[in-house]
Amino acid sequence: MTAEPTILVGVWNRNRVENATFEGGWMIGRLDDAGLDLGIWESNFKRFVEVGRVVLLRSGPNSGSIAVITQIIDHNRAMIEGPTTGVPRQSFPFKHITLTPLRVTIPRAIGSGALKKVLEKEGTAAKWESSAWATKRAAIEKRRTVNDFASFKVMLAKKQRTDVVRKAVAKAKKA
Incomplete structure (x- = not known):
């Protein structure tokens, strides 16, 4: 046995x-x-630098946009392109990109037109926009661009909401 x-x-x-x-x-x-x-x-890592990985750009004129790794140049840089987001094909250092959980299946060094078709077919931009990560980034950016008067109106609305909740809780305690 x-x-x-x-x-x-x-x-x-x-x-x-x-x-x-x-x-x-x-x-x-x-x-x-x-x-x-x-x-x-069993690996702890789920996001790898690979051809087809969707990345978020952290610096440069297209900061905050998403692009796709089309080719890996070396251990420091990759060719990226975002035809649906306006990011031109360029060499970009890994230290200035963030890997996202999204991935598309593409061959290495795919052309711009073919990449655009694949991204539109798979709805990558829509998946990114509906993700919690993109939603939080949009909310932070909106808060950052609000002027003084708009933030004052938000503060008043929060006070009113708090007052309504406080009165409802007090009424529920009495009953």
Whole structure:
């Protein structure tokens, strides 16, 4: 009668599993009866630099726009383009972009027209605009551009709302 394989949680080290306890699981390894590691991985990282990854630009004239990685140049830079958002094809450093969870399936070095068709077909811009991340960015930007009088009106509306809630709670406590 053979025993069930032992499951260890640890880190990958020279093709073997070291016993360790880490929350979040760096790597799950199974040892068979002979003690050989079968190497089943569980990664903590979900967003990778890859062709087709939708990115958010953090600097430059198109800051705040989304684009797609069309080609990886080296470990510091990638070619990006956003034909639906007005971002021209250009080399861009990784330190000035943020990877988003969105991804489109495209071949490396795809042309502008074909990329635009793929983005429109998959509705990437609409997916981005409906995401919580984009919604929060839009709200922050709107708050940032509000003038003094508009912020005063917002403050008055908040006071009125608080007063209505306070009166409703007091009425509910009495009853």
